[in-house]
Amino acid sequence: MNTxxxxxxxxxxxxxxxxFGLVVHPNPLRKILAFNLLGGGVFLVFGAVARRGAAxxxxxxxxPQALVITGLVVAFSATALAVSLxxxxxxxxxxxxxxxxxxxxx
Amino acid sequence: MTISIAIDVGLALLVLAxxxxxxxxxxxxxxxxxxxxxxxxxxxxxxxxxxxDVALTxxxxxxxxxxxxLLAAAARLRSSEAPAANERPGATLRVLTALLCAGISLGxxxxxLSLPDPAPTLxxxxxxNLPATGLGNGVTAVLLAYRAFDTLLEKVVLLLSLxxxxxxxxxxxxxxxxxxxxxxxxxxALVFLTQLLPPVGIVVAIYIFWAxxxxxxxxxxxxxxxxxxxxxxxLAGLVExxxxxxxxxxxxxxxxxxxxxxxGLAGFxxxxxxxxxxxxxxxxxxxxxxxALVLSIAAILGMLVAGPPERTEER
Numbered sequence: 001m002n003t004x005x006x007x008x009x010x011x012x013x014x015x016x017x018x019x020f021g022l023v024v025h026p027n028p029l030r031k032i033l034a035f036n037l038l039g040g041g042v043f044l045v046f047g048a049v050a051r052r053g054a055a056x057x058x059x060x061x062x063x064p065q066a067l068v069i070t071g072l073v074v075a076f077s078a079t080a081l082a083v084s085l086x087x088x089x090x091x092x093x094x095x096x097x098x099x100x101x102x103x104x105x106x
Numbered sequence: 107m108t109i110s111i112a113i114d115v116g117l118a119l120l121v122l123a124x125x126x127x128x129x130x131x132x133x134x135x136x137x138x139x140x141x142x143x144x145x146x147x148x149x150x151x152x153x154x155x156x157x158x159d160v161a162l163t164x165x166x167x168x169x170x171x172x173x174x175x176l177l178a179a180a181a182r183l184r185s186s187e188a189p190a191a192n193e194r195p196g197a198t199l200r201v202l203t204a205l206l207c208a209g210i211s212l213g214x215x216x217x218x219l220s221l222p223d224p225a226p227t228l229x230x231x232x233x234x235n236l237p238a239t240g241l242g243n244g245v246t247a248v249l250l251a252y253r254a255f256d257t258l259l260e261k262v263v264l265l266l267s268l269x270x271x272x273x274x275x276x277x278x279x280x281x282x283x284x285x286x287x288x289x290x291x292x293x294x295a296l297v298f299l300t301q302l303l304p305p306v307g308i309v310v311a312i313y314i315f316w317a318x319x320x321x322x323x324x325x326x327x328x329x330x331x332x333x334x335x336x337x338x339x340x341l342a343g344l345v346e347x348x349x350x351x352x353x354x355x356x357x358x359x360x361x362x363x364x365x366x367x368x369x370g371l372a373g374f375x376x377x378x379x380x381x382x383x384x385x386x387x388x389x390x391x392x393x394x395x396x397x398a399l400v401l402s403i404a405a406i407l408g409m410l411v412a413g414p415p416e417r418t419e420e421r
Contacts, residue, residue: 003114005161008218008337011120012288014125015210021129026193028133029176029183033141034174037125040148049217051155053227059156061227062244069163069245069259069326073403076167077267078409082332083179084271087413088192096186097193 008048014041014100027087027095039075043068115290121147133182137174145169159245162314164186165331167407174337175411218313238400240389242320249324250392254381258370261399263362264406270358272350275414281351288343315400319389325396328402332341336408347412357404362402366395 014088016036022031046064053061124147128140145168171299197205232244232252239251275282280398291297308341315328339345348355369391370381377384 002268003110003154006114006118007155008403009215010151012211012214012218013122014215016207017122017125018127018208019210019267023185023207024195025129026195027134029179030137033134033137033176036131036141036168037128037144038145040168043164045146045150045214045218047152047155047157047160047403049221049225050157052221052225053229053230054156055227055229056232056326058229058244061201061225061229062232062248063253065157065160065245066248067256068157068160069249069324070165070256072167073260073326074162074263076172076407077410079172080175081267081270083175084274084413087179087182087276090186091181094186096183099193 004048004051008045009042009050011046012042014038014044017041026097028086028098031085032079032086036075036079039071042078043071046071108158108238111150117150117154117328121151129398135177135180138180142169142173143174144147145173149387157245159243159324159327162322162324162327163330165249166327166334170334171330171407172413174334190259217344238385239383239392241392243318243324245322246318246324249326250395251373251383251388254366254370258363258366258381261366261402264364264403264410265360268406268410270412271410274412279415279418281417282415283347283349284409284415285340285347287417288341290343292347294342295343297344300338301343304335304339307331307338310399311404315396317397319393325399325403329400332400332404332406332412333407337411339359340408340412350415358401358405359409360402362395362399366396371394389410 006017014105015038018034018036018041022038025031025034046068047060050060050062050068053064055061086096121144124140124144128137131137131140146165149161149165149169152158152164157418194200217278228245232247235252236242236244236247239247241247242250285341311331312330313328314323314331318324318328336345340347350356369383373380373384374381
């Protein structure tokens with residue numbers, strides 16, 4: 001198995017792990033964390049595609065690589081916004097739960 | 107050859123183990139610390155995938171700045187963890203979710219293994235047009251010449267998310283400074299580190315931006331390292347977080363996107379298309395845009411980490 005396929009498979013596994021954490025964790029901060037983990041997996045699958053496209057003296061196809069760089073920056077800005085929302089929720093209510101006020105099912 | 111395969115497999119297992127630990131560990135703070143390690147390991151994976159530009163960005167943004175942001179949030183949210191813990195879904199639901207997620211991973215794995223051979227690639231086209239841009243780094247050429255539109259819009263996304271963060275400020279704090287007031291402890295280790303690191307870090311940031319034209323690097327990792335130095339100085343209390351109403355701050359925040367947009371509009375008149383560079387002037391224009399981007403990225407990332415304004419005293 002070559003490097004690209006190995007890390008592509010790693011990316012696939014990370015997507016599953018991150019998605020599991022996103023669904024199962026009740027704590028919003030852990031959900032944000034799991035979402036970033038999932039994103040890392042998606043980027044790795046892209047990285048595998050880029051590595052397979054190595055040609056013309058380049059180590060990989062530069063277009064997917066540039067997309068991943070853009071994606072990393074956008075993922076960070078989304079994370080920053082989500083964290084700010086969460087901190088504001090905590091400031092307002094003293095809690096960080098996603099449940100309704102009456103404690104019913106979310 | 108076998109050694110490199112062993113390194114790759116070991117690295118993959120390590121990343122997987124850290125990822126599993128991030129999901130499984132109880133303490134949110136510990137999970138965030140694990141996430142920083144995860145980001146640095148991913149940066150090594152990117153090096154193994156011959157994508158050094160991505161590795162630099164992953165280490166700087168994905169691990170460093172995101173990690174710092176989440177660590178600060180985890181510390182502030184510590185007291186709220188206990189009540190959330192008893193809202194975990196039941197065992198049946200967890201097993202079902204695990205099965206579903208495993209299915210998605212399997213599907214992706216099959217897709218990865220059945221990618222077309224030979225792989226479609228734009229690398230030859232990117233390489234063939236490099237001389238026209240005057241650049242030596244294909245990734246920088248994609249970011250600032252071939253697909254400059256994406257990069258311009260991404261700058262706008264950064265600005266929009268900053269506006270979103272600021273809009274979460276309570277009314278009374280609008281226009282004020284983000285975050286709690288820091289108390290400076292002149293003999294603290296953090297202050298010592300802050301006096302030691304930024305002179306080196308700023309030079310490294312400028313070098314990485316400058317080298318990005320021909321070698322791995324560029325405006326993104328350079329700007330992020332610059333932001334990290336600023337964040338460190340703000341955390342140590344050596345530099346005050348600027349009030350968000352300050353005009354000079356706002357000028358720096360929009361400088362990159364505004365200059366990029368202006369050059370793009372000028373492209374209509376001198377090169378017949380939006381964001382087209384006139385022949386022979388591509389490289390100097392790209393460097394000027396990148397220099398402005400480095401400053402703006404550093405300022406925006408720093409302010410995003412600082413969060414919404416919380417105090418109004420003295421502008």
